[in-house]
Amino acid sequence: MTLFTPMLRNSPLSEIFSDENTLQGMLDFEAALARACAQCGEIPESAVNVISGQCQATKLNSEALAQAAAAAGNLAIPLVKQLTANVKQQDEQAARYVHWGATSQDVIDTGLVLQLRQAFSASEDLLETLIGALTEQIQQHQHSVMAGRTWMQHALPITFGLKLAGTLDALLRWQQRLNEIKPRVLVLQFGGAAGTLASLKEQGIPVAQALANALDLHQSDTPWHSQRDRLLEAAAWFAGMASTLGKFANDFALLMQTEVAEVGEPIAEGRGGSSTMPHKRNPVSCAAILTATTRIPGMMATIYASQNQQHERALGGWQAEWETLPQLIMLTGGVMQTSLDLMRGMQINTAKMRTNLDITHGLIMAESVTLALAKSIGKQAAHHLVEQLCHRALDENQPLATLLAQHPDVSTHLSSTQIEHLLDPQQALGSNDTFISQVLVRAAQQTRRVK
Numbered sequence: 001m002t003l004f005t006p007m008l009r010n011s012p013l014s015e016i017f018s019d020e021n022t023l024q025g026m027l028d029f030e031a032a033l034a035r036a037c038a039q040c041g042e043i044p045e046s047a048v049n050v051i052s053g054q055c056q057a058t059k060l061n062s063e064a065l066a067q068a069a070a071a072a073g074n075l076a077i078p079l080v081k082q083l084t085a086n087v088k089q090q091d092e093q094a095a096r097y098v099h100w101g102a103t104s105q106d107v108i109d110t111g112l113v114l115q116l117r118q119a120f121s122a123s124e125d126l127l128e129t130l131i132g133a134l135t136e137q138i139q140q141h142q143h144s145v146m147a148g149r150t151w152m153q154h155a156l157p158i159t160f161g162l163k164l165a166g167t168l169d170a171l172l173r174w175q176q177r178l179n180e181i182k183p184r185v186l187v188l189q190f191g192g193a194a195g196t197l198a199s200l201k202e203q204g205i206p207v208a209q210a211l212a213n214a215l216d217l218h219q220s221d222t223p224w225h226s227q228r229d230r231l232l233e234a235a236a237w238f239a240g241m242a243s244t245l246g247k248f249a250n251d252f253a254l255l256m257q258t259e260v261a262e263v264g265e266p267i268a269e270g271r272g273g274s275s276t277m278p279h280k281r282n283p284v285s286c287a288a289i290l291t292a293t294t295r296i297p298g299m300m301a302t303i304y305a306s307q308n309q310q311h312e313r314a315l316g317g318w319q320a321e322w323e324t325l326p327q328l329i330m331l332t333g334g335v336m337q338t339s340l341d342l343m344r345g346m347q348i349n350t351a352k353m354r355t356n357l358d359i360t361h362g363l364i365m366a367e368s369v370t371l372a373l374a375k376s377i378g379k380q381a382a383h384h385l386v387e388q389l390c391h392r393a394l395d396e397n398q399p400l401a402t403l404l405a406q407h408p409d410v411s412t413h414l415s416s417t418q419i420e421h422l423l424d425p426q427q428a429l430g431s432n433d434t435f436i437s438q439v440l441v442r443a444a445q446q447t448r449r450v451k
Helices: 002-008 012-016 019-039 046-053 062-072 076-090 104-140 160-185 198-215 229-256 284-305 317-345 350-357 363-377 379-396 400-406 416-422 432-450
Strands: 145-150 153-159
Touching (some): 002 284, 019 046, 062 076, 104 432, 153 432, 229 284, 229 317, 284 317, 363 379, 363 416, 379 400, 400 416
Antiparallel strands (some): 145 153
16 A cells, blocks of 8 residues: 555655565574574585575565465565575575574564664654654743643643643653663574474574574573564554654644644645645644554554464464554654654644633633632632632623622632732643753753663
8 A cells, every 4th residue: 555655654664664674684584594503513604605695685586475475374484495596596505504493483573573673773763853853842832821621621721832741751751661672672583493493402592692693682581482572562662652642643633623723734835735625724744643543553452462372383363463563663653754744843823822711711710719719718618609700701701800800709808910810821830831841851861861
């Protein structure tokens, strides 16, 4: 479905999981295996360069390989067959040592891990850039007052900077988690036919260690052919990253509604238009992000279900990962790239934010008045009185300030100046600035550590 790639998967992560890269990861395993076996005296040194020289995806017939995989049950069997034939054309003796001591799943799983390493690296770069772009917007809008919303209704004033800081706070945690999971996920798969490396006898462990060193991967205590928690953890990282950015996109789209109009997507020729309505400016970036985050939970369900694998080699569960995990990762890459473009170019209408604060004629500040009045007449009595006046303000379409100043139980304790001050959204931001500052400080510290 390449027609949708620019819309949904337009990031460096998509190329990592191309057909050619998938085959190359498996071939990189085969080349490293030959070197490791020769290092441990399992195969002749003379075979290494011949085998390695043929471990290039461009030298394979991928179409024939794909057709053969349908009968073989996986890609590794026809890949090894083609590789062996290509090596044999160069050196008949060297061809005897292709795929020495390994099984199909060792090839496929380790190839995937090599792709995951590239995906982690590309994600780190994207995430760092996202953090930088978001930091700049937070600094610019730290004092842009707007309505905070709970249950889709006006709650109390916040700043747009704080809303963005919540997203940044989450992204910083995803950055930490990525650093934590890499040693657990980037692990060699090498166990042979049943996970014992029996074909290599006493050289099994030395070859495995040499292979891990050659590929710069960690060595596991046991082969993980049917223990798939590593891939589950990797998938969960990408799904979680996407969900954080999906929440951001959902909020952004709601703030773009015509009646709200507090933000807008980047302006560009032909962007967000309608085929029939010239006036439309649709949230197309948000739509692309939410399209992906709608699909990803189903993919995560597949990865979870794939944990149930039989004995030492799976029937169906392992195979279900082959397309699902790369698709999930590519969609997340698209979410990250689209979010970055959105964050860099988003339009912020601070004047409309301020106007929207006033549409309830001061009701958004009712809590401030309640708390001030409670010092004189008690919390329950103050809440009941201000609630009644709020209802009147709505029913009679009057400013809350007018009704408060006219009511004797309020004016006895609060002057008009005090009421005006209490109804000023700028005066009711609490620890807003502190929260923002804390996140910005951590972002600066964490970015330095990552670099």
